[in-house]
Amino acid sequence: MVEHRIPENLNEALKLLYHGDYQVMAGGTDLMVQRRSLSDTPLDFPKNMVYCAHLQELRGIRKEAHRVEIGAMTPLEDLLCHPDVPSLVRRAIGEMASPAIRHVATLGGNIANASPAGDTLPVLYLLDAWAELRSLAGSRMILIRDLITGPRALKIHPEEMLTKIGIPEMHFSHETFVKVGGRQADAISKVSLAAAADIVEGKVSDLRIAFGAVAPTVVRDETLEGAWEGATLSELKVGVWRLLDMYVPLIRPIDDQRSGKHYRHQVALNLLRDFIESLSEPTSEPGR
Amino acid sequence: MRDISTSVPKTDHWEKTAGTAKYVADLAPEGALHALTFRSPIPHGEIRSLVLPDLPEGYASVDARDIPGKNGVHIIQDDMPVFAERTLRYVGEPILLLVGPDKTVLKRLLSAIRLETVPLEPVFDDRRADVWHHYVKGDPDQAFARAKRIIEYEYQTGLQEQAYLEPQGMIAIPEGDKMTLIGSIQCPYYVKNAVVPVLGCTSDKVRVIQPPVGGAFGGKEEFPSLIACQAAVAARKTKRPVRLIYERPEDIEVTTKRHPARIRLRAAIGEGNVVEAIASDIRLDGGAYLGLSNVVLSRSMIATTGAYTVPNVSCSGEVYVTNTVPTGAFRGFGAPQIFFAVEMFFQHLAKDLGEDPLAFKLRHLAKQGDLTATSGTFRDPILVPKMVKRALEMSDYQNKTRRYSGESPYRGLGLSLFFHGCGFTGSGEATIIKAEVQLRKNADDTVDVLIAAVDMGQGAKTTLAKIVAHTLDLPLDRVRFPYPDTDVVPDSGPTVASRTVMIVGGLLEKAAQKLKARWVSGVAVQLTERYQPPEWIKWDEKAFRGDAYPAYSWGVDVVEVSVDPRTYQVKIEGTWSVYDVGKGIDERILEGQADGGMTQGLAYGYMENMEIKQGVLRQRNLTDYIIPTACDCGPYAVEWVENPFVYGPMGAKGAGELTLIGAAPAVAAAIENAIGRRIRKIPATPESLLELIEYGKR
Amino acid sequence: MANVNFVLNHTPVAVEGGLNRRLLDVLRTDFGLKGPKEGCGEGECGACAVLIDHRIVNSCLMPLANCEGKDIVTIEGFSETERFTVLQKAYSECGAVQCGFCTPGMILASESLLHANPHPTEEEVRIGLSGNLCRCTGYNMIVKAVLLAAKEGEGLW
CATH class of the missing domain: 3.30.365.10 (Aldehyde oxidase/xanthine dehydrogenase, molybdopterin binding domain)
Incomplete structure (x- = not known):
């Protein structure tokens, strides 16, 4: 018999995870679809469930020195309107699902669900965001790109819970997030690109590129990015085809019911090219 | 007295906004049992053995052997069985129902059914024609022999799902020897006339009641008869009310959809670039059973020259049977397919002949008194030239077209001219x-x-x-x-x-x-x-000759799109429509038909994509089968011209389907003009646009 | 079995057990509230929408467990408010209702939007309604209705 528990607080939740085989439910907007049953019948979960969306300790947005910390159970809609949340994260959330979903879906849930098409993931990879994993024994920090190992697969111990997300503060002169869905709103991503660059005195001081939905996990390659550091803006622009070539082997999308391999591949490259070609000497104060 | 067109509050407005309207799934008669359907897992084959688990007290299975009457769903062609007996013809074909009080138990029992099949080779292409028609107007052979030039292209359209918001549902309630059916339906008497022969009873023993219906679009024309028959047989057997309510995935997988079409059009071009003849070959994919397909085909064939007068016509049409989910009625009923093909064909003819597509179309436009493709007569005034003029003004068509052909690629306008024959086809x-x-x-x-x-x-x-x-x-x-x-x-x-x-x-x-x-x-x-038919309606069903419809509604659509050069995504920048529906009975209700018809038609042209792979539908829910949201629509501008029809109430003609028909060709033409590549297939998805941009004809 | 306590249409209620049941089923079956409809069962169409703490939520994706302590309003509860009166009038005047199946969810999406943003732009209205599918209209008449309601109901939100 599968157990269902609503813990009073985080400690109780962690105890449940420590002593039994439980799965954490956050907002439920993915799990409820994945485990969907017939109308008017209870959902069929294979594991014990611990419901944590309501835990106040896991909600909220806090600005710290050089970073913002977000409780794993904070609804996405709250992030969307919060000035301390990095603009790229807000942009990705703005493109996600619908208001009704954003009111309950959480950032922790989007990460833990680890879908190759997860909308916040390219941005979180790009920003070197980390997750706090907590258990009765204590907590540890892990980069989100190290936490996610494959579609719906995380490097997390059964007794651990994703409790917090930290996003380092970064300055870019240019940034973009583009999501390509089947329609203008409320669609699952066919391909997405998060990209950012800091151009200082005509030179690339930072370049970051992350693709979603084109491989089992988000594609980000710091070596490729680093190769352009110190290059002048015009070198980067002239070298855009070389840059694209470097990404060709990393972009390995699939054919599915939403789109095709060839399309995803070509569009991913188009988006990156467009971003590079749009780069210009910053004229005003860099944004965040 | 007020003009009838002046809008009034809808009579069912309050119950629908306050949420008190009771749709079929909201009804639960005392003691009702739930029903789940056991279905074919293969596209084609025979049942070798079927073993049911032990059914607990109060649970029953219902299959073909329980049918007191005939195992066939009555519609035009009664070829679809209520329950498959031996041969399975598509993935999802119903074999039996399990009924009982608890759905969780039913689900467990359903998964415990052991079915062994002998697979047969499935057919997914057009090699098995099951209905064939042909008709001729004038002397097409001679026209082709004399032609200055002959131009031929093939056009294709895809599946489309009605995607009414309320899934299908039916409740059967037995009372003595009487059977009452309550369901989400378009045609109470279709349901009644289907259930009577299945139960093998007299007509007075079947009663059908319609509660509020949450959208239909043709999807609830013939399909509900199938589930009504099944629920009635189950209710007869168990002597309890039976609820057969679909959820979305099941609804998408097994209900009828719009017929995919392959249409070849060949034109004989004479002096002065006049289209002297059209030869057409129209093939519709009927899926596993014909049902209404014959009539859908008729409507396609009758409109084979679109809104134009062509003196010589040779038209062949066929419905082919495949091992896929049956196709059926959907708003437009064969017209959206043929109007897409003909409108694109006329645009392509003009381009091939070095002419302006709009001028070319207007030169061929049908006039009052002209013969229709089936040699009937357009008896009433045709106001299309005036409507075109208005649509061009509203959309600033000429200026924009000039502008976009020059410095502004990835933006374009398209225009379509179309009609809809009102009422049943022929007699x-x-x-x-x-x-x-x-x-x-x-x-x-x-x-x-x-x-x-x-x-x-x-x-x-x-x-x-x-x-x-x-x-x-x-x-x-x-x-x-x-x-x-x-x-x-x-x-x-x-x-x-x-x-x-x-x-x-x-x-x-x-x-x-x-x-x-x-x-x-x-x-x-x-x-x-x-009903007394006007005495001037003469229709020869065998020869496909005469007046196919008592009246025609007309429309002009202009659509403007932009195409994202990075992602090939299409954005609707605006649409401008002028319609002639005779006389509007309520302006606001008409506006609603225009708003929804345009949206459904546009999406048919560029967004809604449904594929079947080896008999299995790839898009099986509303997450994967994408329909427009509020962010995908508008702005639309709509005007109406009055052109009262003598035999319509206050002059009214049909309006419900017309508004969908011109949208797909207009959006396809707009996309074609935006990307500079010919479009001959819809939906024109971003994936297909990428291919066209890489390999397509300019 | 644990109780889940919440406020439903302004009345405190307790539901016993079945934490893994969907809120939609609890509303329709246990409370006979048939205003929320099931259109897709996976959060795509919005026909099952309810307000939770004034915000629109898909009740088909809401496990009962997550309702503990919430303030839940369905169309049945909302239809008793003055804001509903303004919205339903605007919906009528703009022809925003056809088959009616999406309408309760659409009305609640409108309320959720106007609660957060009493003076939305057309663009904001479209985004606010983007999780509610309608197949009868092309949304333009619904968008118009929400804009009209915002004007007519000035001060109510």
Whole structure:
């Protein structure tokens, strides 16, 4: 018999995870679809469930020195309107699902669900965001790109819970997030690109590129990015085809019911090219 | 008296906004059992063995052996069984129902059924033609022999899902030897006439009631008859009410969709770039069973020269049978496919001949008195030139077209001209439907409208009551139009084919005129009006010759799009439409038909994508089968021209389907103009645009 | 079995057990509230929408467990408010209702939007309604209705 528990607080939740085989439910907007049953019948979960969306300790947005910390159970809609949340994260959330979903879906849930098409993931990879994993024994920090190992697969111990997300503060002169869905709103991503660059005195001081939905996990390659550091803006622009070539082997999308391999591949490259070609000497104060 | 076109609040507005309207899934008769369907897992094969688990007390299985009458669903062609017996013809074909009080138990039992099959080779292409028609106008052979040039292209259209918001559902309630069916339906009498032979009972033993219907679009024309038969057999066997309510994935997987089409068009071009003849070959994918496909094909074939007059025509059409989910009625009913093909063909002919597509189209446009493709006559005035002029002004078509052809790539306009034949094709109204309506005047001087027409959102409850009230010069609240119940209302025909206002409304107008003449305050009276075809309608079904429809509604659509050069995504920048539906019965309701028809038609052209791979549908829910959201639509501008039809109520013709038909060719033409590549296949998805940009013809 | 306590249409209620049931089923079956409809069962169409703490939520994706302590309003509860009256009038005047199946969810999406943003732009209205599918209209008439309601109901939100 599968157990269902609503813990009073985080400690109780962690105890449940420590002593039994439980799965954490956050907002439920993915799990409820994945485990969907017939109308008017209870959902069929294979594991014990611990419901944590309501835990106040896991909600909220806090600005710290050089970073913002977000409780794993904070609804996405709250992030969307919060000035301390990095603009790229807000942009990705703005493109996600619908208001009704954003009111309950959480950032922790989007990460833990680890879908190759997860909308916040390219941005979180790009920003070197980390997750706090907590258990009765204590907590540890892990980069989100190290936490996610494959579609719906995380490097997390059964007794651990994703409790917090930290996003380092970064300055870019240019940034973009583009999501390509089947329609203008409320669609699952066919391909997405998060990209950012800091151009200082005509030179690339930072370049970051992350693709979603084109491989089992988000594609980000710091070596490729680093190769352009110190290059002048015009070198980067002239070298855009070389840059694209470097990404060709990393972009390995699939054919599915939403789109095709060839399309995803070509569009991913188009988006990156467009971003590079749009780069210009910053004229005003860099944004965040 | 107010102009009938002036809008009034819809009579069912309050119950729908307040959420008190009870749709079929909201009803649960005392003691009702749930039903789940066990289905074919393979596209083609035979059942070798089928073993059921032990059924607990109160649970039953229901299959073909439980049918007291005939195992066939009555529609035009009765080829679809209620339950498959031996041969399985598509993935999802129903084999049996499990019924019982607890759905969780039913689900467990369903997964414990052991089915062994002998697979047969499935057919997914057009090698098995099952219906074939051909007709000729003039002398096409000679025209082709004399032609200065012959141009030929093939066009393709895809599946489209109705995606009504309310999934299909039916409840069967047995009371003694009487069976009552309550369901989400368009055609109460179709359901009744299907259930009677299956139960093998007399007509008076089956009663059909329509509750509010959450959208239909043709999807609830013939399909509900199937589940009504199944639920009725189950209710007869168990002697309990049975609820057969679909959820979305099941609804998408097994209900009828729009016929995919392959259409080859060949034109004989004569002196002065005049299209002297068209030869067409229209092939519709009927899926595993024909059902209504024959009639869908007829509508495609009849419109094979679109809105144009072509003196010589040779038209062949066929429906081929495949091992896929059956296709069927969907708003437009064969017209959206052919109008896409013909409109693109005329655009492509013009381009090949070095002409401006709009001028080329206008030169060929049908005029009053011209012969139709089937050698009938366009008897009524055709206002399309005036409508085109207006649409061009509204959209600033000429200026924008000039601008976008130069410095602004990835933006374009497209224009389509189209009509919709109102009412049943050919002599169907007179020979098959024979509609009958009744008005009952009560002693309190209120009037009941007794008809089987269904309000599925299109506003029939309001428009039809309005016609009666207007004719009788009564306030609208004195006229009641209750939800149809076949024990009470006569058969006024199905709610299909843009016939409801024109035919049923026309009969109601006549009945109301007679009632007015006999009106005595305080005295109850009931009268009946029956359909009489206008004597000038002559249609030869065998030769496909004559007047296919009593009237035609016309439309002009202009669509502007932008295409994202990075992602090939299409954005609708605006649409401008002018329609002729005779006389509008309610402006706001018409506006609603335009808003929804345009959206559904545009999405058919560029967004909604449904594929079948080895007999299995790839998009099986509303996450993968994408339909437009509020962010994908508008702005749309719509105008109406008045062109009263003598035989329509207050001059009204059909309006429900027209608004969908021109959208796909207009958006496809706009995309074609934006990317500079020919479009011959819809939906023009971003994936297909990428391919065109890489390899397509300019 | 644990109780889940919440406020439903302004009345405190307790539901016993079945934490893994969907809120939609609890509303329709246990409370007979048939205003929320099931259109897709996976949060795509919005027909099942309810307000939770004034915000629109898909009740088909809401496990009962997550309702503990919430303030839940369905169309049945909302239809008693003055704001509903303004919205339903605007919906009528703009022809925003056809088959009606999406309408309760659409009305609640409108309320949720106007609660957060009493003076939305057309663009904001479209985004606010983007999780509610309608197949009868092309949304333009619904968008118009929400804009009209915002104007007519000035001060109510």
